[in-house]
Structure formats: structure tokens, C-alpha cells
Amino acid sequence: xxxxxxxxxxxxxxxxxxxxxxxxxxxxxxxxxxxxxxxxxxxxxxxxxxxxxxxxxxxxxxxxxxxxxxxxxxxxxxxxxxxxxxxxxxxxxxxxxxxxxxxxxxxxxxxxxxxxxxxxxxxxxxxxxxxxxxxxxxxxxxxxxxxxxxxxxxxxxxxxxxxxxxxxxxxxxxxxxxxxxxxxxxxxxxxxxxxxxxxxxxxxxxxxxxxxxxxxxxxxxxxxxxxxxxxxxxxxxxxxxxxxxxxxxxxxxxxxxxxxxxxxxxxxxxxxxxxxxxxxxxxxxxxxxxxxxxxxxxxxxxxxxxxxxxxxxxxxxxxxxxxxxxxxxxxxxxxxxxxxxxxxxxxxxxxxxxx
Numbered sequence: 207x208x209x210x211x212x213x214x215x216x217x218x219x220x221x222x223x224x225x226x227x228x229x230x231x232x233x234x235x236x237x238x239x240x241x242x243x244x245x246x247x248x249x250x251x252x253x254x255x256x257x258x259x260x261x262x263x264x265x266x267x268x269x270x271x272x273x274x275x276x277x278x279x280x281x282x283x284x285x286x287x288x289x290x291x292x293x294x295x296x297x298x299x300x301x302x303x304x305x306x307x308x309x310x311x312x313x314x315x316x317x318x319x320x321x322x323x324x325x326x327x328x329x330x331x332x333x334x335x336x337x338x339x340x341x342x343x344x345x346x347x348x349x350x351x352x353x354x355x356x357x358x359x360x361x362x363x364x365x366x367x368x369x370x371x372x373x374x375x376x377x378x379x380x381x382x383x384x385x386x387x388x389x390x391x392x393x394x395x396x397x398x399x400x401x402x403x404x405x406x407x408x409x410x411x412x413x414x415x416x417x418x419x420x421x422x423x424x425x426x427x428x429x430x431x432x433x434x435x436x437x438x439x440x441x442x443x444x445x446x447x448x449x450x451x452x453x454x455x456x457x458x459x460x461x462x463x464x465x466x467x468x469x470x471x472x473x474x475x476x477x478x479x480x481x482x483x484x485x486x487x488x489x490x491x492x493x494x495x496x497x498x499x500x501x502x503x504x505x506x507x508x509x510x511x512x513x514x515x516x517x518x519x520x521x522x523x524x525x526x527x528x529x530x531x532x533x534x535x536x537x538x539x540x541x542x543x544x545x546x547x548x549x550x551x552x553x554x555x556x557x558x559x560x561x
Contacts, residue, residue: 209384217349217385218308219244221356222280226391229255229279231268235287236320237376238310242282262287266294273303274413276401278360282308285326286317295369296335300415304363307371310379313538321538322376324460327515330371331489339430341369342441343488345459349383357388362441366433375511377461377540443486448474449499452481454554457520458509459485461540466509469546480550493523500524504557507550509541510534529557
């Protein structure tokens with residue numbers, strides 16, 4: 207199919223439609239409201255379910271119910287709305303039903319503002335609801351990846367019966383770029399065997415996250431941990447540029463990675479040996495792959511649009527062995543390539559002097 211000019215939020219929505227999303231429940235919040243608006247027309251055109259709930263809390267529980275019935279379902283929101291959905295995320299994880307969530311992040315804490323930020327990193331990778339679980343978390347850096355990773359999210363959610371987040375800052379939600387949409391998938395004719403579809407002529411199914419006995423709840427948790435271990439082995443995604451000869455490697459995701467990529471290109475044009483490591487799966491985090499890259503570099507410069515949330519994961523992987531420096535902008539501000547260049551050059555000079 208040919209490329210067309212698409213806004214990020216519209217790309218997320220249309221990708222979900224074409225991936226076979228059968229039911230969408232959500233609540234408007236900037237900077238992702240265009241996603242909900244697109245779903246409100248497209249889902250009705252296709253005789254699928256769209257419902258604007260009275261709140262984010264209501265929306266995630268409607269998603270939970272639809273997912274339990276074996277329906278490909280999703281919601282979308284932005285940072286404060288994602289916070290309100292936390293309890294529902296945990297119930298969904300404990301019940302092992304597949305759900306896709308699009309999080310278009312904005313500045314915080316509190317209501318903050320509607321500018322782009324990456325300050326939901328900890329919320330989605332570390333604490334997306336109470337209990338011992340992790341959702342899969344995918345981070346696009348452009349509109350085409352917003353499409354591709356949304357389609358992938360539905361497949362991974364079904365494969366592992368789990369929550370999958372696609373997280374992007376508000377800049378990606380609002381920007382327009384040429385991108386190619388996938389063909390429309392056929393909707394499934396039959397529901398999964400575990401789904402709540404009525405128990406006529408078969409044993410009843412049970413979708414539940416309440417286990418009063420410690421033995422049964424521990425068994426569930428052990429099952430979840432086994433699943434998470436498989437996901438950690440099979441679903442790591444990342445991208446590298448110029449890391450083979452890099453004296454320092456920049457580590458960034460999403461829009462921050464786009465800025466870092468521009469800085470890397472400029473510096474390499476001036477003969478400086480710098481590279482870029484971009485996590486695409488924020489969970490599972492590409493720990494082994496980053497450790498291998500770190501071994502080749504003198505140091506790592508982490509660039510984020512927050513106070514240093516991914517920085518903690520980078521330190522866990524490489525901080526014992528390599529110097530790590532951080533450049534972060536907060537409150538919805540995007541770092542400029544010139545800032546990244548300046549920080550990288552100063553760091554490189556420091557490392558060279560130390561050797």
C-alpha cells in the first residue's frame with residue numbers, strides 16, 4: 207500500500223482498527239483525544255463497538271469485561287488517565303486476558319500540562335497496577351512505528367494473554383509524517399476457548415483475579431512469573447546505530463531518541479565516534495544487548511524527557527562497569543540536538559582526559 211500523511215494519534219487508531227480491534231472504550235484527554243475521535247467514527251462505520259465512558263476508571267473496567275469475553279479490545283489515554291486505570295490493569299493481569307493500551311504521555315506530575323513528556327516510564331514499566339507483574343511496553347519513535355507496534359501489540363496480547371502498552375510522548379501523537387497502513391484483517395469467527403461466551407454444552411470458564419487462599423494465589427503468581435520469563439527471552443526489541451566503533455553511546459527512546467539520532471549524525475559528520483542505542487521494548491528492557499554495547503564504549507549518555515527514569519535501568523545494566531551521564535528535560539520540554547551535542551562532547555572530552 208502507498209504511504210499517506212498521517213497524524214500520530216490517527217495512525218494509532220487506524221492501525222488498531224486494521225489489526226482487528228473489535229471494541230474500544232475510552233475517555234478524552236489531551237494529547238491523545240484525536241485517537242478517540244477517530245475510533246468514534248471508524249468503529250461505527252465498521253459496525254464495531256465504540257463507547258466513550260464516563261471516566262478512565264469506567265473505561266478500563268469495560269475493557270476488562272470485553273477482553274474476558276474474548277474480544278480484541280483496547281483503550282487509550284494520557285498520563286493522568288493512565289494513573290486512574292491502575293487498579294484495572296492489575297485485575298486484567300491477574301485474570302490473564304489480552305488488552306492493548308495506548309499511552310500518549312504528557313507533562314506532570316499532577317495535571318501538569320499537555321506538552322510531550324516521557325515521565326510515565328516508571329508507571330508503565332514498574333508499577334502498572336499492584337502485584338508482581340509486568341506488561342509488555344513498546345515505544346515507537348515515529349508515526350510508522352506507531353502503526354507497526356500497535357499491530358504487534360494486539361498479536362502479543364493474544365499470544366501471551368497479557369497487557370501490552372504502546373507508549374509515546376505527545377509529540378509523536380501530534381506530529382504528521384508519511385506512513386503506510388497495513389491491510390484490514392478479517393475479524394475472528396470464533397472466540398478463544400478460555401473466553402466467557404456462555405457455558406451451554408461445555409464446562410464453564412472462569413476469569414478471575416480473586417484467590418482467597420495463599421496456595422492458589424502463589425500458584426497463579428508462579429505461573430505469571432514463568433510467562434514473564436518467556437517474554438523476557440522472546441520479546442526484546444531495540445535498534446542500534448554506529449555502536450561498533452563508538453567511544454560514547456547515547457541511550458534514548460521515543461522522541462528523545464530522534465533528537466539523539468540527529469546529534470549523533472552531526473557529531474559523526476565532524477569525525478566524533480558516537481553511537482546510539484534505542485530500546486523499543488521498554489519492558490522487557492534489552493539488558494543483555496545494552497550490556498554488550500556498553501562494553502565497547504568508554505561511557506553512556508542517557509537522554510530522556512523526564513528526570514531520569516530509564517536511567518535507573520541503564521545503571522543496573524552497565525553502571526558498575528562504565529561511566530554514565532544523564533541529560534534530561536522535564537515539564538514537557540524536548541531537548542534540542544545542540545544540547546545533546548554539547549553534553550556528549552563534554553562527556554567525551556572528560557572520558558578521554560581520564561584515560
